[in-house]
Amino acid sequence: MTSASLPRVSVVGLGKLGAPLAAVLASRGFTVIGLDVNKTFVDAMNAGKMPIVEPQLNELIAANKERLSATMDANEAVQKSDASFVIVPTPSDSTGFFSNRFVLQAMETLGKALRTKKGYHVVVITSTVMPGTTGTEIKAALEAASGRKVGPELGLCYNPEFIALGSVVRDMLYPDSILIGESDAKAGDMLQTIYLQMCEKKPPVQRMNFVNAELTKISVNTYVTTKISYANMLADLCDRLPGADVDVVTKALGADTRIGAKYLKGAMGYGGPCFPRDNVAFAALARKIGARADVAEATDRINNHQIERVSGLVAKFAKAGTRIALLGLSYKPQTPVVEESHSVKIAAKLADAGYIVTVHDPLAQDAALTVLGEKVVGASSLDSAVRDCDLLIVGTGWPEYKAIDPAWCKRNGQRLTILDLWRTLPADKFADVADVLYLGSGR
Ligand SMILES: NC(=O)c1ccc[n+]([C@@H]2O[C@H](COP(=O)([O-])OP(=O)(O)OC[C@H]3O[C@@H](n4cnc5c(N)ncnc54)[C@H](O)[C@@H]3O)[C@@H](O)[C@H]2O)c1
Ligand SMILES: O=c1ccn([C@@H]2O[C@H](COP(=O)(O)OP(=O)(O)O[C@H]3O[C@H](CO)[C@@H](O)[C@H](O)[C@H]3O)[C@@H](O)[C@H]2O)c(=O)[nH]1
Structure with missing residues (x-):
């Protein structure tokens, strides 16, 4: 497809994930406009050099600057795009739930801007949100601010990324699969078109409703961390067993294709902005709805025990x-x-x-x-x-x-x-x- 025939994209939130997404989309032919409330990030994107440590990011921005710009004006971002990816923070609150306050602020500004925009637009929530919130409070905030109903004139998707810091660009170009929670087929089709153009190899696309996509995102991380905590439980055992070596055991374990070798290093445990909070949120959600989350709780306990x-x-x-x-x-x-x-x-x-x-x-x-x-x-x-x-x-x-x-x-x-x-x-x-x-x- 030529750039002119591709949907135009806005990226709301130019942080560790948003800035690379904007750059990768521009590198694959899309015309992209970034929107952020932080002037430093907007100016940096326009100057072609983001203050974010991520391999290939600034090279991609510099090489594709004719298709990449940034603004603090939501009207400009909405008018100049057909789809808006929302990638703002969703910090954990005191109960362990992810807070949607920045997402809801973004719905307010995007929604107001959509009042004066003619034609179809898709809003894509990429931030990690709690299961059950895209179809309820997020959708309601967007509809209230825009004066439109989600449907034939306004699409809504939940579309989390599975990238790891340090390999964000590569992970975006070569994902294992794409996960789309969609309000309807028209919204999902537009997002699928964007991804099939953006990714180097055509990945499988998994399309579903919002809540299944929200649950899948958080489940991938809780499952993978379960593997890590399992390896750390083994490492603790190996510490106390003369002659035992956790690397020898996990190598043999990982050779079983039902288990797999990735994320099985028994060492210090996992940290970072994502993994530790996902088990906490998963368990908090389970408690709230009366389900059990023993595995997520044990995974978190083993991880904290490493200290x-x-x-x-x-x-x-x-x-x-x-x-x-x-x-x-x-x-x-x-x-x-x-x-x-x-x-x-x-x-x-x-x-x-x-x-x-x-x-x-x-x-x-x-x-x-x-x-x-x-x-x-x-x-x-x-x-x-x-x-x-x-x-x-x-x-x-x-x-x-x-x-x-x-x-x-x-x-x-x-x-x-x-x-x-x-x-x-x-x-x-x-x-x-x-x-x-x-x-x-x-x-
Ligand atoms: N960083 C990761 O590895 C990663 C991976 C997968 C998912 N996520 C999820 O992506 C989301 C963003 O994470 P991040 O690491 O990129 O965050 P970040 O803090 O690096 O960047 C967020 C950006 O959003 C901007 N912002 C805040 N409110 C805004 C608003 N109302 N309108 C426009 N811009 C606004 C901030 O100024 C900032 O530049 C979170 O939900 C996170 O859980 C992050
Ligand atoms: O065998 C392993 C592998 C990793 N880790 C630790 O796990 C943490 C996370 O590592 P990594 O996955 O490389 O980084 P993140 O950038 O945190 O990415 C994770 O979190 C993101 C946010 O949800 C997801 O998008 C990614 O798919 C997911 O890998 C780090 O502390 C690693 O040291 C281990 O302890 N043992």
């Missing part, structure tokens, strides 16, 4: 007052994001227990120090962090840490203990100067 598991291990090797260097603060390598990072939680717990904690991260050190405040000290360099500690913890498996020089670990006649929570360092390389202890490996 105790590590602090218990530290206490075996070092007393309060010991100088500890904790390397890696982001919730996974290659991102500056520290939301729900186990490393940051471990740093806080150890500092509260009286250890003297120095922290290091290639990208996330500033973000982590904002959370941790004066409890810990930020390292001036990797080498000084390693040289000036009595116990070393590798909390996030950044590849950079493989290059740590064993000479930095030399201590006058003493051997340095290194707790390597993701099995990042090659233990043999340090054999002369340090004891590298891996979690999940029975001693």
Whole structure:
């Protein structure tokens, strides 16, 4: 299809997910206009360089700027598009539910703008929302603000993305499948057309009603985290069984095609903006409607237990007052994001227990120090962090840490203990100067 014959798209919310979606759509021939309430993001998109760490994002924006613009004016965004993807935050509230307050604000502004727009328009909710809310409060807010009924003149879809930070562009171009919850076939058809043009290989498209799509999104994450917590439960067992090695066991387990090898690394557990909150929301929903969610609750409990598991291990090797260097603060390598990072939680717990904690991260050190405040000290360099500690913890498996020089670990006649929570360092390389202890490996 030529650009002129493709639906024009607006993307509401130019954050970690919205900005890459706008760039990927433009790169596949769509004319895209971004809308955000944050002027910095709008100006940055128009200047061709977003302040977001994501591989290929700024290259795609620069290469496709003739089809990509941004505005703070909802009227302009609506007039210049046929479909609007809404990708605004849905933070967890105190009950564990995702709050729709920003989505509802977006329905209000988009709806008002739609009053003066002629012709068909589809509103696509991409933000992760609680099951049962697209067809109720979100639809009602859109209809009230626009003065139109969802139907032949106004489509509504729920269409979550299954992207992981650090591979957002690739995940959008090569998804396993596309999930569409639709108000009616006309809305779903338009969204399917957009995806079949956007994705490099034509993925299977799963179309259904809103609530099934909402439940599928949250179920994918709760199921995948169940695999991770299962691997961590095994790792805990392996810690205590001489000769056991969790990597050997999970490799063999993953070879069974009913189980599969992905997301089965028993190590520190999952963090980040999505996984930890999804089990909490799932369980809160189940409680509210009188169902049981034992698996989701256990998955969350095992994940939270990882912090105790590590602090218990530290206490075996070092007393309060010991100088500890904790390397890696982001919730996974290659991102500056520290939301729900186990490393940051471990740093806080150890500092509260009286250890003297120095922290290091290639990208996330500033973000982590904002959370941790004066409890810990930020390292001036990797080498000084390693040289000036009595116990070393590798909390996030950044590849950079493989290059740590064993000479930095030399201590006058003493051997340095290194707790390597993701099995990042090659233990043999340090054999002369340090004891590298891996979690999940029975001693
Ligand atoms: N980041 C991820 O890995 C990921 C993956 C899948 C799903 N999600 C979901 O996508 C949604 C957005 O996540 P994110 O990480 O991109 O958030 P983000 O905080 O990085 O970006 C959100 C953007 O929305 C803008 N915004 C807020 N209210 C607005 C409004 N009324 N109108 C226009 N813009 C508005 C903000 O200024 C910000 O730029 C959430 O529901 C999240 O759960 C995120
Ligand atoms: O075997 C594994 C694999 C991952 N993790 C941890 O799981 C977390 C999440 O990792 P990842 O999936 O790479 O990152 P996210 O960007 O959080 O993406 C997840 O969350 C998004 C938001 O819902 C979804 O869109 C994605 O499909 C889903 O993978 C990280 O802390 C990882 O260290 C493990 O502990 N063990």
